[in-house]
Amino acid sequence: MNEIVRPQTDIVQTAPSAPPARRYRQLAWFTLPFLALLVAAAWLVGGDWLKAFDAGAPPVEKLTFERTVLDGDGIHAKVRAGGSAPITIAQVQVDEAYWQFWQHPAGPLDSLSTAWLHIPYPWVLGEKHTIKVLSKTGVAFEKEIEVAVPSPKPQPGQLLPQALLGTFVGIVPVVIGMLFYPALRSLGRSGLNFVLALTVGLLAFLLIDTMKEALEFAGKSASSFQGTTMVLLVAATAFLLLLVVGRRDGTPTGLALATFIALGIGLHNFGEGLAIGAAFAAGVAGLGVFLVLGFTLHNVSEGIGIVAPLVDERPSLPVFAGLALLAGAPAIVGIWLGSLSYSPQWSALALAIGAGAILQVIVEVTSYLARQSGYQDTRWLSPSTISGFVVGIGVMYVTAMLVKV
């Protein structure tokens, strides 16, 4: 990062000293490629030789359903257009019946633009409905509402119970995990290495889980967003940025490392919240006591991971509280946003950042573990670290079974 910035500062420093004529020449050279691009574009637009490729095929049309909202007025669907020509929505069918609808804004949809379709359809609680949109050319786009339930609304009456749920899924388990802190302090070096390796294991599980979720959302988003590419690039960028920021003052240890772990886990819990919220909005999950308990159990080890790098320090209680909030509170926000079923590309983006953050923490905890072992003059790939890693993954995998519905 620093190396990228530096040449630019050189230019800024040398530029004022250069004679104006040279500066204009420099500017001219920079405009040359753009001029060439303009000429090429003008040639394409002006000439008609591209018509040779026109086989008379109809334009490619794409329509993605980004949100569906069910309420007392019927069904509302947000659609995003794609493809080679603007799409004109001509008719809407619900469950194989033509239905009145209002499009807002009206008119043909350019590529990437969105519109709401308001359909006064008397949907049936708990049943399946299929929306089919017919374009002007007769192409059909379908959206299945698996289980029709009223869409959650951002009202205090709904936000509060959701916040409580998010607390149980995110904050409570982290706090419980943190209660292992005194016990961790009593551990010897190899015991501590076991716990750090366990942290890496659980983070590895979270990385895979987050990546999978991100790619799932990416698959649901409009094709123009190139979901998979976007997720991979954003994850890589987030990873590199956090790595660079984290190492500004040397490799993170102690509280700094714990904070990064909490951040990574927080972003993952945000994704978990999104999934829970979306499941409610879609009516596909009933919330049982055991499901919530499962999430709590699943996330306890996250608390252990966060406090593991802190055994050599004695942080104050507010610090612990701050870390617990950083790791757990995003679950609440996730449930809120997820239940409002925001467009899938945003969820994919958030989860991709989370994946990058988790990868960064994995690297930092591993290097911390290696360095610790180095100081101790023991091999860091010891039986205790390997077993810690395996136990970390194993615990996450097994407890995840409790929450997969």
Add this chain to the structure above:
Amino acid sequence: MRNWIARRLSRRGLLSGGAVAAGGAVLATLANEHRATAQGPHSHQATGPAPEANAHAAHGNMVVVGEVDHAQNGFHPAAMLTDWDGGKVSQLPDGRTLRSYEIVGVDKEIEIIPGVNFPAWTYNGRVPGPTIRATEGDRIRIVFRNEGSHPHSMHFHGIHAARMDGIPGAGLVLPGGEFVYEFDALPFGCHLYHCHALPLKRHIHKGMYGAFIVDPDPRRHPEHEAVARSRLLGTPENKEWQEMVMVMNGFDTDLDGENESYAINTVAHYFAKSPIRLARARPIRIYLVNVLEFDQINSFHLHANFFDYYDHGTTLTPTLKTIDTVMQCQAQRGILEFTFRDHEPGMYMFHAHQSEFAELGWMGMFEVVEATS
């Protein structure tokens, strides 16, 4: 934005609009009004007169949005109910009537659902093709010119020579070609013609079909002369009848082997929005033809009334008496006869009793009035 929706929609209380008759008329008016503002391409739908509003009451919100541009299509589903084509009439040396037709096969994009275009293959630019109507025993001569992009033919359901059958090897016309089909109009009844080029399924569903009606010659049926005369177009007895032809068809707009719309005479929900006006006292005769592709059967159901049915129209006594629903497979056809003489004036619905077909466009209304102008 969300508030806007809530206000706009709840003000009308649209969810209740399922089929509440009383509120329906008001609802429809409001719906039309809104459509004119919100739906740019379909804005030429004006708020209809009272009867139309009543018609809307019956289907509530379950209806296509907007209007088809019939002028652009070059044909009109209502006009096609009664536009009998007798051809160019002349006398043969033996005294028989010769009916000459010129029919052209053309590719044409037609609007089959408001706002949805379909790349059709047509006879004379219309779907269904011209309703050919002759009298039993007439000589039919059809010059068929193929100006389409694929081979086509005219295969008549009637009695004719193998050479005239309109199948590959017997009257199949290549693009740019021409063929003359010649045969006697036999037997009397309600028939159809369609393209028999292969693959048959595609050629039929793309729009190449039409009704072929042969009226009985009363002189040949002394035992049922009165009935025969009432069927013969142009007689005073026939003029008393309110006759119409309904071709039950459908369209697979996204080419997945399933129909997106169903209709009589092509345009989805047309007669739901623009009822067919009938005089209460005069009898009604419907020539019903099913050409629906992809679905196994089609049907016609009449509300609040019963009809007599003449399968294929080849008899002068009903084959089914006093029924209100009749089923037809593809190419099956028949004649329905009924009257509203003993009914009060009002809106009487008719539709396929495959509910799916009805809700996807095959639904209409008869508006029974004291006298039609």
